[in-house]
Amino acid sequence: xxxxxxxxxxxxxxxxxxxxxxxxxxxxxxxxxxxxxxxxxxxxxxxxxxxxxxxxxxxxxxxxxxxxxxxxxxxxxxxxxxxxxxxxxxxxxxxxxxxxxxxxxxxxxxxxxxxxxxxxxxxxxxxxxxxxxxxxxxxxxxxxxxxxxxxxxxxxxxxxxxxxxxxxxxxxxxxxxxxxxxxxxxxxx
Amino acid sequence: xxxxxxxxxxxxxxxxxxxxxxxxxxxxxxxxxxxxxxxxxxxxxxxxxxxxxxxxxxxxxxxxxxxxxxxxxxxxxxxxxxxxxxxxxxxxxxxxxxxxxxxxxxxxxxxxxxxxxxxxxxxxxxxxxxxxxxxxxxxxxxxxxxxxxxxxxxxxxxxxxxxxxxxxxxxxxxxxxxxxxxxxxxxxx
DNA sequence: ACAACCATGTAAGTAGTTACATGATTTA
DNA sequence: TAAATCATGTAACTACTTACATGGTTGT
Numbered sequence: 335x336x337x338x339x340x341x342x343x344x345x346x347x348x349x350x351x352x353x354x355x356x357x358x359x360x361x362x363x364x365x366x367x368x369x370x371x372x373x374x375x376x377x378x379x380x381x382x383x384x385x386x387x388x389x390x391x392x393x394x395x396x397x398x399x400x401x402x403x404x405x406x407x408x409x410x411x412x413x414x415x416x417x418x419x420x421x422x423x424x425x426x427x428x429x430x431x432x433x434x435x436x437x438x439x440x441x442x443x444x445x446x447x448x449x450x451x452x453x454x455x456x457x458x459x460x461x462x463x464x465x466x467x468x469x470x471x472x473x474x475x476x477x478x479x480x481x482x483x484x485x486x487x488x489x490x491x492x493x494x495x496x497x498x499x500x501x502x503x504x505x506x507x508x509x510x511x512x513x514x515x516x517x518x519x520x521x522x523x
Numbered sequence: 524x525x526x527x528x529x530x531x532x533x534x535x536x537x538x539x540x541x542x543x544x545x546x547x548x549x550x551x552x553x554x555x556x557x558x559x560x561x562x563x564x565x566x567x568x569x570x571x572x573x574x575x576x577x578x579x580x581x582x583x584x585x586x587x588x589x590x591x592x593x594x595x596x597x598x599x600x601x602x603x604x605x606x607x608x609x610x611x612x613x614x615x616x617x618x619x620x621x622x623x624x625x626x627x628x629x630x631x632x633x634x635x636x637x638x639x640x641x642x643x644x645x646x647x648x649x650x651x652x653x654x655x656x657x658x659x660x661x662x663x664x665x666x667x668x669x670x671x672x673x674x675x676x677x678x679x680x681x682x683x684x685x686x687x688x689x690x691x692x693x694x695x696x697x698x699x700x701x702x703x704x705x706x707x708x709x710x711x712x
Numbered sequence: 713a714c715a716a717c718c719a720t721g722t723a724a725g726t727a728g729t730t731a732c733a734t735g736a737t738t739t740a
Numbered sequence: 741t742a743a744a745t746c747a748t749g750t751a752a753c754t755a756c757t758t759a760c761a762t763g764g765t766t767g768t
Contacts, residue, residue, distance in 0.1 A: 335726085339617075343623055343624040351747075352748065353748080356747095366614065367617070367619070367620055368612065368615065369728085370729070372728090372729080372749080375748060399747065413628055415624075416625050417635075419636035419640070422618075424555065424556075425555065428524070428525040431528060431529045431532060433670050435605050437667045438535045438667070439535065442605040450610070477626070478626045481692075481695055484688065484692060484695060485619050485622055487688075488616075491687070491688070492684065524755085526755085545719095561721080561722090561756090564719090564720060568721095587719075588720090589720080
């Protein structure tokens, strides 16, 4: 329910084509709202239909770039949506389901995969910290900049959290995979 | 892609009917994988079809309780799935999109809604801490218990994180909503 | 026996994913 | 000029959401 508004937000900053939006989603907004290019193109068509954005007058056609810009109606809609915040939904986190299943089943060989996740979270954390250095250190804090920084800090804290949890999971899984895999299955019939 | 496995996990612990599963999802597993009762009933039908669970022999019918239990094939599938962990997907967090939009648009009146979220996160945090006291304090730590505790701690840390972020957002939004809403819109045409 | 509620289920719509296709542009 | 790549788009499918319907149970 917020992909269209994520796109409008991106288009406020500057006009863009679908492929450029897809790229920006991979880098910045996408850290909090992932979208594939198919979703993006479909949504752009809908936004144009709704009169919230318009294509800039370049010659159009199947393989040609189409730049879009936001219209007044789009800004108005975005402004309306921003304050129309619903209650936080429970996140979907399949790793927690897996850990719970492994707790009930006994060792299943999760360690290898979780170790990969540890590395992935560490990489992302490093990336965010580099961006923080580059974009927010030693610059005058305006309202806009403070908010943007907060969003990035949320990403950093999130990755730190996941890193901590995955590492601790690894600890627990490693601590008794050495002895055996029998005695830990408590609730089996 | 993991609702069926979340249900299998719940059914390992003990046999259950659809409505009981829905209730348990609201309390425990649902903190990490929300599902409505419609999803649950549909998925139970599929799991039975696949031969992973079976209905206990009670007289069936539209308004009658149907208890299910997990079968050997279901355990096997769950064990396979547990270790088949894919890379972490970027979370979808509409609040971050809203903050970014508000950064670009200037004040939109988000404060009231974010204040509600602060309260919601505080409530959930309190709940998790009560559960932690009740279920994990002063009990001998087995592998199973350590994993279950880790899952709960992940929830606690998550709520603490969101609480911190929403509070800081509130700070930023409040700090200059007193003076005006004009001079903060930097990138406007 | 009527109301209120509970457990299960149906239907329609929206959002997101995966696989693939086509025209345009660049490069060897 | 053929191959590779880029930008856009179609189609089919799966997951999720919302609204509602039906039969059973419980309480008065």
